[in-house]
Structure formats: C-alpha cells, structure tokens
Amino acid sequence: MSQKVISAEKRAFMTGNEVVAWAALAAGAEIMYGYPITPQNEIMHYWTRLAPKYGRSFLQTEDELSAGFTTAGGVMAGRKAFTATSGPGNTLMQEPMSMAEMMRLPTVVVVQQRGGPSTATVIYSQQEVTLTTIGGNGEGMRIVYSTATHQELFDYTIKAFNAAWKYRFPTFVLGDGYQAKMREPLTIYDPAERGIGMVPPEPFVGKEGIPGEDRPPAQYRNTFNLEEELYEKVMADVSEYEKIAPEVAEFQADGTEDADLVLVCHGVVFRAVREAVAKLREQGRKVGYFRPVTLRPLPVRQLREMVGKAKKILLVESAYGQLARLFKEAAYGSGTEILTLFRPGLGITAGEVEAKVKEILT
C-alpha cells in the first residue's frame, strides 16, 4: 500500500504538530479528517502537505462532530483514520467518540490541550484530562496516552494506531499547546526498522461477497431495546477493558522507594517535576516521582504499591485537580497524605515545584 515514509532513522528538529503528522504517516495512517482549531492546526497543515506524496488523503469537515464521525466511517471502511482537535473541539468530539466507544471503533484522536472552560486560551493547559479520559455518556472505555516530549509524541502516536487496532477501543494521544508549538530535537524512524510491527487495519463493512448470499450482512448498531441487553454489552466491554488494562498501562517512576515525598504528574509538567526531583535529590532530599503515561487505563497496581510506601504525595498539574480525581480514585483506601499544586491553564516550572516541595518538607 504505502511507500516508506522514513527510509533511515534520523534526527529532526521540529514542532510537536509536525511530529504528529510524521508519526501518523510512519504509522501508515491513510486518511485524516479535521476541523481547524488552535493549537492543533499545524497537524493538518503538515498532513495536507505530506499526505499526497504518500498517497494518503485528507478531508476538512464542517465541524468536529463531523471530523469525529467521518473518522468513525473511515475506520469502519478498514482504513487507519485519525483526527486532531482541542478545547471546544474536544467537547464536540465527545459525541462521535461515545459512538466509537459503543461500537468498539479503532479511532485515533490527537488532542492538543488549550485553556478551558469555553474558548479560554489557545495556548496551553491540562484541563482536557476529564473530557478525554471519561468524557461522553459512557464508562470511559478508552486508551489515553499523555506525552511529555516530542520523542514521546512520535512514539505514542505510532503506538496509538497499534493500540486502537489491536484492542478496538478509541485511542487518544493527549498533548498540549506547548508541545504542539515548541520545536525540539527527536529521532524519527520507520517502525519496521525498530522491529515495531504495525497491526493491519480490517474493514468492518464492505468485505468481499454479497451480504445475505455469500456471507451474513455486517450490521452495526449503538441502540439497544432492553436494559439487560445494554448491561451485558457494557459489562462485556468493561471486563475486556479490565483484562487488557495491565498490558496497556504505562508509567515512569524514580526514587519512590525511600521517598518522604512522591510527586505525581503527567504530560509536559513531568519535565518540570523530573528536573525538580533531580535537583532536590542532589540536595539530599528524599523525593521521587511517579508519572502515569496512560491516563486511561491508569497503572493501578504500581500506583497503589507506590502510594502504599510513600509518606506523602504531591499532585502537580496545570488543571484544578483533573489528574487528582483519577489518581485519588485509584489510590482509594490508602492513608497517605495527598497534597496538591494546581495551576489551571498555567505552565509549571521546575523552580516552582522545588519551592513547593521545600515548603512541604521543612
């Protein structure tokens, strides 16, 4: 089908949005559907420049409802399809993604978070965690990767296509405006060169043969008549989700074994936290960090183990407790004190984290 996008592994220096476009190409994405919104626009801009060279396509839709539903149509046609959005667009994206959840569609959505609520800022936040992980009228049967660096944006965009097509839960890459717009070095590569096999897409509809004659018709619905019917459907999905959760969940941790204080964060804030923890360690402070890479599902077992040993937890995020809610639910029952540093819509520096830790540990 597609020719090789990246022939040899190479260093690149580019914005996060450009990284996503290259990663989607390298992952074999065949079609992007999208609606303009800052700060994700350049994903479309790069995609529309690159895609025709590799026989891929693009459709600019009338809104994000349409971007999400056309993406659903694209994957049901058996194509690796994706879209990207942010903020108010992510709000609209919840309707199609709830259908994707119900119908187990391997959609991939890249979210570059901006400030909220409403139109807010076009710049940055971590305020789309609740929406992206458990938005929609359902149970949040989704896979969400929260990236911290451009390398991760590349790696996890590729991984998102594989997770989506392997597990058939709608999959999200959760970035933010800082990652979207900032330039940074990274290594781009062809997944095959790294031994990463890409899960092949498969059509839901339009397979060979006449339905009803050569094969049964493929008929997909999201409507059920009876409570019991729905209950069984949802519980089957929940139990499958819980079964795959341990192999999907990813995290990074350091210094948590002997720590007086463990810092918990995700996404770009992890950069500040890691730097602050390194500095504090140099100063002889017993601090560590725990950073879930997947926000859905969370690495619950490792998280609970960590909380069990930690004396205190400090939750750091550019939102007013959206990660904290997910974290506290997973940590429920532990007596460990949980402190917070919430900066909704604001960037967080290593210096601020360091100062906060010192305030706690004096």
Add this chain to the structure above:
Amino acid sequence: MSPQPAMPRSWRVDTKPHKFCPGCGHGLILKCLGQVIDELEIQGRLIFGCDIGCSLLSWDFFNLDTIQTHHGRTVPVMTGLKRARPDLLCIAYMGDGGGYSIGAQHLVNAAARNEKITVILANNTQYAMTGGQMAPTTLPGQKTETSPYGRDPELTGFPLQGPEMVGAIGREGVYSARGSVGNLRQLRRFLKKALENQIEGRGFSFVEALSACPTNWRTNAVETWSFIEKEMPKYFKTGEIKVPGAGREEVANG
C-alpha cells in the same frame, strides 16, 4: 401484470415483519429502495447507514452491510466511509429531524462539497420516535406535542424546503428530488436516478420522500392518505429540483 415478488431480494427475510408501526411510511420507502437496489444489482458494494429516529429500526432491515449511527450524523459517517473507500456505494437514510435540524450542517456541507453519497430522507413532518414533536418540516397550523395549538409561522417559521435547499447549494453533479409514498413509481424512479448519480461518480444525490406517521399524526387510513396527498403537497412540491447536466427535469407537483 406480473405478480410482484413478496419482498425485494435485498431485504433480510429473517428480520421481517419489520419493526415499523402499521401504515408507517418508512416501510414503503425502504421497499422502493430495495427494489431499486435489486434492479441496479449493487447489493455487493452498497453500505446502508441509518440515523436515530424511526429510521434506526432499519438497522437490520436489508441484506446489506449497515451502520446505525447517531441522530443527524449518518451523513458524516457515510462521507468518511466513502472518502476512505471510494469503490463502495453509500446511502445515508434519516428522518426530517435528523437531516434538517440536528444534522443540517452536515447535509448542507456534504451537498456543497459534492460528496459522492446518496442521502434519503423520510419527511413525516415531525419527530416521530420521540413522540411527535414539532420539526422544521411541520406544517403551519399542524398540531404536535410541542406546538399543541398548531405551528405558528410567526413564531417558528415555515416548513423547511430540503430538496430546494440542496438544489440551491449543489453545483454541477448534484441530484435533488422530492418524492412521496403517495406515488411509489415516481419515488422509485427518483431513488434509482439518485443512486445512478453516485454509481456514475457525478456527485451528491438527495431524495426527500414525503412519508406517513399515523401513530403520531393520530390518523386513520383515510386521514393519513389525505394528509399525504392533500396537506403536505401544499408546502412540499414533488418532482426533481436539480438534475446533473440539465436544469429542472421532472416537475410533477403531485
């Protein structure tokens, strides 16, 4: 006169009798559609999409690969499918609420972009599945659950003219027509031309079918037919509004 086969070949026998109320227009429209699918021999490459509303009851109606989507969102799902697999034929089937109200932006933009899909819309002048509320197509004076004293055009406007709107938006390649369950031969002809428009890759095709909802209209058989044949045509003219390669072709004004 040759005896009519009981069911079109493209119908799914094991899901019949169908789930629509007795006297419902949806069944008649889908019968015409089934006959046209048989005639065009496209069962092996046609994907049927249905909306939320009573059209969803057709999710297992045909021996066709089928996707039942959300309210008003069948047009984008079928658009996405067609863009990803241009070799397939795609039908989006919906009600007037789905197409003209909650999904109007999709209909307008699909027509403007000349998406190579076929949209078939059953106009029963109200939201049937939710119990008979006013729709953009409700006739002036018509009583519904949310216009219990009759629709007042001063307050809520006049019935939306769907095929005319699509005809006005659509450029070369767009087919747009309005048929009625009161004239099945004509409706079949329009459905066939709409699908041929897609098969030949000309562009967007749209057929509104004046339909019946005796359940929410609370009408008996005579009153139902009288509403379809006398009341609805006062606001909805049947005929072809836009035909590729021509101006206005068949204006019957049933």
